[in-house]
Structure formats: structure tokens, C-alpha cells
Amino acid sequence: MSFEPGKAVVVTDAAQLATYGRAFRKTGKRVVLVPLGRGLHAGHISLIRAAKSLLGGVVMVTFSGDEVPEDFAREGVDVVFHGDLHTPVRVVPELDHLEDPAAIAEAVTRTIAAINATHATDVVVGEKDFEELVALQQAVTGLRMEVQLHSLPTVRAGNGVAMSLRNADVPEEHRDAALALSAALTAGAHAAEHGPEIVLDTARGVLRAAGIEPDYLALRSLGFGEAPAVGDARLLAAATFGTVRLTDNVGVPVGIGFKNMGEQPEP
Known part of the structure; x- marks a missing residue:
């Protein structure tokens, strides 16, 4: 050998x-x-x-x-x-x-x-x-x-899009729209301190502004159950651009927010 x-x-x-x-x-x-x-x-x-x-x-x-x-x-x-x-x-x-x-x-x-x-x-x-x-x-x-x-953690291109072999297959006319998927998740994550509903509403609003109807948009616990009111969660989305379906997700400190990560949340 x-x-x-x-x-x-x-x-x-x-x-x-x-x-x-x-x-x-x-x-x-x-x-x-x-x-x-x-x-x-x-x-x-x-x-x-x-x-x-x-x-x-x-x-x-x-x-x-x-x-x-x-x-x-x-x-x-x-x-x-x-x-x-x-x-x-x-x-x-x-x-x-x-x-x-x-x-x-x-x-x-x-x-x-x-x-x-x-x-x-x-x-x-x-x-x-x-x-x-x-x-x-x-x-x-x-x-x-x-x-x-x-x-x-997911490796991302300079424009924030998650690295994926499918990205290259997105038709040219849909590539600008595809940027909105990661942008929506980022926006939702940065609304984390306001709670689960605001996280989802924020992400949904970015997708709607880009004219994208997602296949799904969901906030889940790290074990894939119901998202906590306060604590670590995952914001996930999928959308189809032309004939190519892209998925992405980001971590969300729900009820805490990134700027308050070092602080103890109130009971």
C-alpha cells in the first residue's frame, strides 16, 4: 500500500x-x-x-x-x-x-x-x-x-452571496435579483433584537422590494424546531431564479441583537 x-x-x-x-x-x-x-x-x-x-x-x-x-x-x-x-x-x-x-x-x-x-x-x-x-x-x-x-460558517463572495456551484447557473438576467436573497437574510438578522416577527418581516420586505417570492422563509432554532423568543436561531430562505433554486441561511441572536451580544438579556 x-x-x-x-x-x-x-x-x-x-x-x-x-x-x-x-x-x-x-x-x-x-x-x-x-x-x-x-x-x-x-x-x-x-x-x-x-x-x-x-x-x-x-x-x-x-x-x-x-x-x-x-x-x-x-x-x-x-x-x-x-x-x-x-x-x-x-x-x-x-x-x-x-x-x-x-x-x-x-x-x-x-x-x-x-x-x-x-x-x-x-x-x-x-x-x-x-x-x-x-x-x-x-x-x-x-x-x-x-x-x-x-x-x-458559509463562505461568501464579495457581494455577500453564499458560495455555491449553482450560482454560476443563474441566468444573467436574474443575477441582480439573486443578490437579494443574502441581503434579505442579512437585513433580517440585523433586526434580531426586535424579536422573531420583526426578523421575518424585515427579510420578507427586502425580498418583496426585489420582486422575489421565496420558496420559503423561516426562522428556526438551532435544532430546527420553533425559534426561541430570546437566543440563537437560524434564518433560512430559498428562492428560484429562472430555473435555478438557491438556498441560504444566517445565524440570528433573537431578542439580543449583534450590538448587544456581550450583554446579558433581561429576564
Whole structure:
């Protein structure tokens, strides 16, 4: 078994991937998984860099694109699994879904399959698809998996838009309107101190001014339940621009506000 640390050794066989994972675990190393899809952007690079920052870890990436990007070697990834971990079973989280429950179940199952195939001790994911993140945490906890989940804030472009492979597919005539999605969430978050209803009304007003009817706009607790009157929550939205559906979310300190973050809220 030939292996050079940081050289992005490509593995296409699931059995060989498991052999690597077991070998790393036996040496006492952390096996840090970054589960990716078919493409690569700056947000994904940030996940890899976060994984590399975990001391004593071996970074393994799963990737299903046509060709393995050279970026993995440049970023010092240790192992890249370039193959299919398809399984006929599904892990079905119990959430009050905003997104398609079947799609969430498929995504969570795919990540759990990758965790098990790599024998990962840690997994690094982004907050861009927050509902999927919550569902994954629920599954990891409910199945009593011995893996630590690390999440990173969404990486954004200079105009505030969340990094996503779908952004490039938004038709030219809809791109200005698409900016309103992240702007609405930001505006809602900055109204946090006034409570949940004002947060939603503020975000809704920005979308309405841009002529956007969202697929959904919701404020949820960090566990994806009802938002607290005071405390941390998540403001989520989705909207379709032409034929492309974009999603985004931001953290909201409800009833507190960003300028009062260091202060204790009144009982």
C-alpha cells in the first residue's frame, strides 16, 4: 500500500479506502473526512483547510466529479476517494423539513456511508446547507457514532452571496435579483433584537422590494424546531431564479441583537 502524506493519493476502490482508514486509526491518527460532491469552490477549500488544522489528523476527501482537481494536492489532502459509495438503505432524520425530506435523507446517508468507509474520527462540513447539517448531527447522535462533527460558517463572495456551484447557473438576467436573497437574510438578522416577527418581516420586505417570492422563509432554532423568543436561531430562505433554486441561511441572536451580544438579556 503506497502512501505519501499530503500528495492526494487517489483511491477508487471502497475496500482499499477502508484499508487506509483502518491503518491510520491503528497508528493513533485522527482520520478527518471532508465529504464533497461533484465540484469544487472556495467554500470547499475552506473546509479542507479547517480539516488540515486539526492536529495529528490525516485528511481524506470523497469526490465524485469527472476528474480529480489538482487543488487537493496543492492543499495537502492525504487521500481522495474518487468513486461511488452508493447504498440502497436510507437514514431518515425526524425534522420539520423545509427542503425535500428524501433529498436530505439521501445526503445524510451518503455522508454516513463515507464516515463509515473511511473510519473517520472527525468530519468537517459547512453551514451552507444548514438543514442537512442539523439532520446529519441528529443521525450521528441517534446512531451513537463515534465521530466528531465540525461545522464551518458559509463562505461568501464579495457581494455577500453564499458560495455555491449553482450560482454560476443563474441566468444573467436574474443575477441582480439573486443578490437579494443574502441581503434579505442579512437585513433580517440585523433586526434580531426586535424579536422573531420583526426578523421575518424585515427579510420578507427586502425580498418583496426585489420582486422575489421565496420558496420559503423561516426562522428556526438551532435544532430546527420553533425559534426561541430570546437566543440563537437560524434564518433560512430559498428562492428560484429562472430555473435555478438557491438556498441560504444566517445565524440570528433573537431578542439580543449583534450590538448587544456581550450583554446579558433581561429576564
